[in-house]
Amino acid sequence: MMKRIIQAVGLLFGGIAGAQLYDWMHVGSMWSDASYGTLLQSGSYYMNVAIGALCGVVLASIFAGTIVRLIDQGVQRTTALPTEELVAGALGLLGGLALSALLYPAVSRLSGAGVVIPVCMTLFLGYFGVRIGMDKRAELAELMANLLSQRSKAAAADEERPYEEHKILDTSVIIDGRIADICKTGFIEGTLVIPEFVLEELQHIADSSDLLKRNRGRRGLDILNKIQKELDVKVLIYEGDMEDGEVDSKLVKLAKVLQGKVVTNDFNLNKVCELQGVSVLNINDLANAVKPVVLPGEEIVVQVIKDGKEHGQGVAYLDDGTMIVVEGGREYIGMTMEVLVTSVLQTSAGRMIFAKPKLLEKAL
Numbered sequence: 001m002m003k004r005i006i007q008a009v010g011l012l013f014g015g016i017a018g019a020q021l022y023d024w025m026h027v028g029s030m031w032s033d034a035s036y037g038t039l040l041q042s043g044s045y046y047m048n049v050a051i052g053a054l055c056g057v058v059l060a061s062i063f064a065g066t067i068v069r070l071i072d073q074g075v076q077r078t079t080a081l082p083t084e085e086l087v088a089g090a091l092g093l094l095g096g097l098a099l100s101a102l103l104y105p106a107v108s109r110l111s112g113a114g115v116v117i118p119v120c121m122t123l124f125l126g127y128f129g130v131r132i133g134m135d136k137r138a139e140l141a142e143l144m145a146n147l148l149s150q151r152s153k154a155a156a157a158d159e160e161r162p163y164e165e166h167k168i169l170d171t172s173v174i175i176d177g178r179i180a181d182i183c184k185t186g187f188i189e190g191t192l193v194i195p196e197f198v199l200e201e202l203q204h205i206a207d208s209s210d211l212l213k214r215n216r217g218r219r220g221l222d223i224l225n226k227i228q229k230e231l232d233v234k235v236l237i238y239e240g241d242m243e244d245g246e247v248d249s250k251l252v253k254l255a256k257v258l259q260g261k262v263v264t265n266d267f268n269l270n271k272v273c274e275l276q277g278v279s280v281l282n283i284n285d286l287a288n289a290v291k292p293v294v295l296p297g298e299e300i301v302v303q304v305i306k307d308g309k310e311h312g313q314g315v316a317y318l319d320d321g322t323m324i325v326v327e328g329g330r331e332y333i334g335m336t337m338e339v340l341v342t343s344v345l346q347t348s349a350g351r352m353i354f355a356k357p358k359l360l361e362k363a364l
Contacts, residue, residue, distance in 0.1 A: 003064045007057055014056015018049040084141050085134055092133020096125040164190040166236070166260030167281065170251055171201050173264050175220040178283055183233045188263075191234040194224065195254055199237070201247055252276050288351050291320055296341050299358060303336045304329045318353075327356045 060067075100122045107117050167190055173179050174194075182188055202224075206217030228235050242250040242257075248269045255262050255278045262273050265283040273280040294300065302316035302324055314329025316339075326332070326339055339355035346352075 010056035010060025015053035018052020088133040088137035092129035096129025100125040166258045168193045170264040172266040
C-alpha cells in the first residue's frame with residue numbers, strides 16, 4: 001500500500017516537473033532557439049508532462065523500498081521518543097512552518113531555478129524549528145505547565161466569584177425613591193436593570209396633565225439620574241421589548257429571560273411574580289423587617305389624629321409611618337396618650353398595629 005502511495009506521489013511530481021520544464025523551454029531561459037525548436041517539433045506540452053510523470057513513476061518504483069524502510073525507521077524512532085520531546089518538536093515544527101509561510105510571498109515570484117527556493121526554505125525552516133523545539137523542550141515544558149497552572153487558577157477564581165444577579169426595577173419602586181438609599185448602603189448587589197418600557201412609562205407619567213402624576217414621574221426620573229451618576233452601582237438599560245402586554249407582564253417575562261429578580265413595592269406585581277415563579281425583592285418587606293418590633297401587650301405613646309374606618313376607631317402613626325388603629329380612640333382625637341398593643345398585622349403591602357387606650361384597660 002505504501003509503495004503504491006509513493007508511486008502516485010512520484011507520478012504527480014514527475015508530471016509537475018515535466019510541465020515546469022516545458023515552461024522553461026518555452027521562455028528560452030535554459031535552451032537555445034535551435035534546440036527549443038527541435039524539442040517543440042518532437043513533442044508538445046502534454047508530451048512533456050507524460051514523460052515527466054513516467055520518469056517520476058520509474059524513480060519512485062526504484063527507491064520505494066528504501067523510502068518505505070526509512071519511513072518505518074522514522075516511525076519507530078518517533079514512537080520511542082518521550083511525549084515531552086514529541087510535543088516540543090511539534091511546536092518547533094509549527095513555528096518553522098509559520099515563519100516559512102510569512103516569508104513565502106518574498107520568494108514566490110522567482111523564476112527558473114529559483115522556483116525550488118520556497119520548497120527548500122520550507123524544509124529547512126521546518127527542520128530548524130524541530131531542532132530548536134527539541135533543544136528547548138525543558139523550557140517549553142515549564143512554560144506549558146505555568147500556562148496550565150494560570151488557567152486552572154483563573155478557572156477556580158471564576159467559580160469562587162459570586163454570581164451577580166440582575167435586579168430589575170419596576171416603575172413603582174423607582175418613583176418610591178428608597179431604592180437609591182438602599183443601593184447607597186450596599187445592600188443591593190449585582191446589576192440594576194432598568195427596562196426601556198419602564199423608562200417610557202416614567203416619561204409618560206412625567207408628561208401627564210395631572211400635577212400629582214407629573215411630580216411623581218419627574219421624581220422617578222431624578223432618582224434614576226441619581227443612581228446612575230452618584231452611586232457606585234452597575235446600571236443596565238435594557239433596550240429590548242417583551243412583545244405586547246402590560247408593563248407588569250413584561251417585567252415578569254424579562255425576569256425569566258435574565259434569570260433575575262424583580263424589585264418592587266407593588267403588592268399586585270409581587271403576587272403575580274410569586275405565581276409565575278419569579279423571585280421578588282419587595283421594598284415594603286425590607287422596610288417592615290428593619291422596623292422596631294412591636295409585640296402584643298406592649299405599651300406605646302401615640303397621638304390620635306383622625307377617625308378610623310370603623311365606628312369609634314381612631315388612627316395614629318408611628319414615626320416610621322406605621323399606622324395604628326386605636327379601638328375606641330375617636331374621642332381622643334388630637335390627644336397624646338398611651339395605648340396597649342393588641343395585635344400586629346404585617347403584609348407585603350405594609351404593617352398595621354391594632355391597639356386600645358391604656359386608660360380603658362385600667363377602667364376594666
